[in-house]
Amino acid sequence: MSVLLAVQGLTKSFGGVRALDGCSFEVAEGSVTALIGPNGSGKTTAFNVITGYQPADAGSLAFRGRPVRRPDPCRLQRLGLSRTFQQARVFPGLTAAENVILGRNEPWHALLRRRVAGPDRRRAEALLGEFGLAAHADTAAGRLSYGQRKLLELASVLMAEPALVLLDEPAAGINPVMVKTIEDHIRRMHARGVTFLVVEHEMKFVMRLCDPVIVLDRGRPIACDAPRKVQNDPRVLDAYLGD
């Protein structure tokens, strides 16, 4: 399998805290890679830096074999790299259908086309249907339940058919049934060829879904292996349980 995303020596400090410290890892095309680690190990910072929400102090990034200088969220999304956020972020004042339609990569000259054109609407409805949200197409996203918002966020990210999706705690804050639903959706999308990089604390979820598992500690990877091996790695146990 080829390397879809390669991170090399990523470093990011906040004041005196080194959130990322020469962090390097790779995400293979077609994998569901997990990024785990104790609180404060730099997982979300890694996401923010990779997707261009925060500038890195040092390090480089390559996506689909091409170096990405000065990553920018909008440009990366158009290259095929998208992300979700920890707290299901949707556009509360817009309908679910509009939320999904925003995920399409529109060229600038399409800005004066109709807000919700027929083909857009049909695609949005089909996608919302896949996520069990068809009945809520015209509901304001702010009125959906938290679980539904998580599904909507995922659906809108997938609208542009990205190559790689970074999921920031997809199983956090939702009930076990919804966790299973989200997991099924990830599997379904994975079967269609989407690669995932997942930050998650819910270990059972990670162990079921992901391979390989990268363990971060103090801003750098200390292990990268199959889930079963990572579970028994003394360095990993030490990072989670040690002093």
Next chain:
Amino acid sequence: MLPLIASQHWQVNLLVFTVMYAGLAAAWNLLGGYAGYPALGHTAFFGVGAYAMAIGTIHLGVGAGYRPFLLIAPIAVGTAVVVLPIARLLLRTRAAAFAVLTITLLFMVQTLAYNIRSLTGGSSGLIVPIAPFPVATFERPFYYAMAALLALTLAVCWVVRTSKLGLALNAVRDDEDRARGLGVQTELVKLVAFAVSAGLFAAFGAVWAYYVGFLYPGFAIDPLLALGAVLMAFLGGRRALWGPVVGAALIGPAQQYFAYRFGASQLYLLAYAALFLLVIYLLPEGIVPTLARRLGRLRPGSGPGKAVRDQVATGSIFSAGDLG
């Protein structure tokens, strides 16, 4: 139609100003409402338009009568273009920082108007040649010009609302960072909204200058003008096409009356502040969306009402969400 509504000079004068404010509020709404960027210094662009009109008629020899009206379009387009680099800079900030910077811009423009005496006459002001219209119907051409500009502004608003541009602006309003991550061209749409909004303010300023005939910096670049427009948009409802117009229809005449009765004491400013607080507290969505929902024109369970109330309750009505 106009003579049926009003024939007295003071009545038509009131209409001219109310229609102007309706247009200003709607133009402000493009950026302040649809995109949620709390611009408080749009008076600067109004002033630029006003001075451009005055200087155009005095120095460029455009001619008298209806001919100065020909200047409106180039003034609007010119302002929209010139404002682009400034807008680009300002739009790097958000929420309160953006509001403060726009106010700063306003006072910078005002200071320039005081100091570039060769063009603006400084604090002694400029006198625009009086339009040679018949005294009995002097205000009418200005009323029609303002009404045409209001119609144009509403048409622009309608196009924006029903296009992908409006959808992208609304996404910026709701969560700009996530919009960027979804591939929405946030920079571009914000710039367009800013420039169009500023250009329209300049157009209204140009007509206003020709109408009042006299300008000096504190008058042509009065912070309260844009603040009034903001208040009207809030009262009428920023999410409705007609919201700003309804707000202007209510506040415009009241404002003229207050200024006329209490103008010297500036007590009317207190009334402004009180009204603003009441609107935020009692009608956070504004009159038009609230009425529309009461009348059941929006499907129950759909409108954005709850989301807006939540934003108001948490004080985040203008602020963008932080990074997760």
